[in-house]
Amino acid sequence: MQCIVTHTDLDGVISAAVYIVGTGVGKDGYSVLFIEPAEVAEKLCSLASRGVCRAVAVMDIGMGGNILRELLKCISSGLGGVRVSWYDHHIWDPRWIEELSRYVDLHVDAGSKCAAGVVAKSLNLEAAVVMEYVDVTCAVDSWDFHRWEAPYLYRYVDYIKRFYGLDRAFRDVLDAIERGVEVRQFAEWVEPFVERYMDEELRILASMCMDVRELDVEGKRVCIYYRDFDIPNQSIVGNALLSMCGCSIAAIVRPDLSSISFRSRDFNVREIAGKLGGGGHQRAAGAPLKISSTLRISMSLPLPAKLKRTLLYNYIEKLLKNAITSI
Template identity: 35%
Template sequence: MYIVIAHGDLDGLAAAALYTIHLDIKPSDVKLLISYPNRLHKDLTNVLRENIRKIAIIDIGLNTTSYYYVVKALKSLSSRNISIEWFDHHVWEKEWIDTISGMVQKLVLRRDTCATGLVFETLVDELKHCDVATLRRFVNAVCAVDQWKFNVWEAPFLLRYVEYRNDVEWYRNVYLFFVDMLRSCNIDDLISRITKYVESYVDEELKVVSTVCRDSFRITLDNIRLGVYVRRNVIPNASIIGNAMLNICGVDIAVIVNNDLSRVSLRSQRCDVRTIAAYLGGGGHEKAAGAEIRVDLPLRLLWKLNIAKAKVASVVARKIINLIEEFKSFRGEVCVKLYT
């Protein structure tokens, strides 16, 4: 059995689809697992019970919280002579690279492209079901989303289609759809078949974006404007909300709490938010990062039951602001300036 462990977003699913095509086997012979840095070690441990031929880890980085446990799981897999390949474009510490590279058969790390671009460029000679130009068109659209460039028209369609839902069943269906479309080499048909989802998504997105400044909590720390927004729904995703907060609301750092109060996403154009995420036990990129948070059970229950949501959002936002103030005290500054 082949196991592909991928990040649950457009880049992770698209890269997983390309990787599956290069294997030249039926998708039913591939087990797709949706994972994230904070739970990768659990997924690697769980697959020890499977009859595995190869594992591919795609678009999943490491963080200080889970690194030790990932290494422990990889040691167990290595002892069974299971082939492991890892493709990622997040920030890795040198210690992580030195350790992991000795435990896997292939470790491909680059930060100048998205994970889909990384898989494509590494395996392009083995992608025989479709011409290179068509595949590159798909890859460019995915990277345009992941790198937040949107310099090709297909990019916003793909983003909103994948983010239409955020459950595992949906992500697996998206992955299978991508595999089917890429094997048939028909990107135009792919776009036409997802349009209905995109239109529905945009309707909900506009409702949120039009009120995001009003509904966010803002404070200034060291002349850095910080904004916190607590999402009430899956749509739109954190990057769309973050973009609105940075460019419409005028904050320097946008913090978006996901709709189940379990995680924060950080976005900025001038500050290295990965340093904040790392302090919170997470990771990511300099301009886009994330971490888990802990919110007290009574607040989570009130939120889930749709009781006093405005009050709960206020309390959660205050908690996030307190955490960032703690980071400021630890680091001496809230904004670690970007050099690019």
């Protein structure tokens, strides 16, 4: 069995489909697992130990010091002869490349705008139909949206992920590519999903700036926003808070209250996330959210949405003020 371990987004889905097309593995010859980067060591090692994979291809999964240490624990013992190849376009420290390439067939190209591009190049794929999907994927992943199909495929995968699971998106895309369906035809075909997504997106965006709690912390305009649904996604919400609502720091609470994420264009939000036990990048970071049991109970009661929001915002406001002033 050829196993594929890939990221839970459009780039992950397209990378996997391009890989299957490029290697020509038959329908029953592969399995695909969608994961977050932090899970890669655990998933890869457990897949190898189960003995069902002859080879594992990892795609669109970045590396980090902690991830590498965890990974080396099992990979350096040989993984029972399972061959591992890895395709990525994130930035890797040269030492990570050196270390991991002793055990893994590494294809890392930080100059590529998406992992799907790295997969296509490594497998010498040049077919126009495939390369068009890759181009659209890179337009999404690099956030430049230079193709009109990009916002369609982006929202389509997000919608399918939420309601049907990414396996379904993967099968749709692979089927389309194998039948020679051009990416612009595919974008038209997914329009009903994108329309439903956009309806929800516009509904949320219409009241977003009124639903935020604004704080002034040391001259920074901090906005707290609670999303009570997964659509639109975190990046769209973060972008709208900064550009439409004029926030200088956006603090977004996930629907399940499990975590809080930060976006900013001028401030290093990694520091704030760090104070709350999280991390990330300078402009986009996140932290786990530990809410009190009283608040958790209140949030599950059939109270008016507005009241719940107020209770939650009061709590987050205190948390953020403490975190930011202690930096």
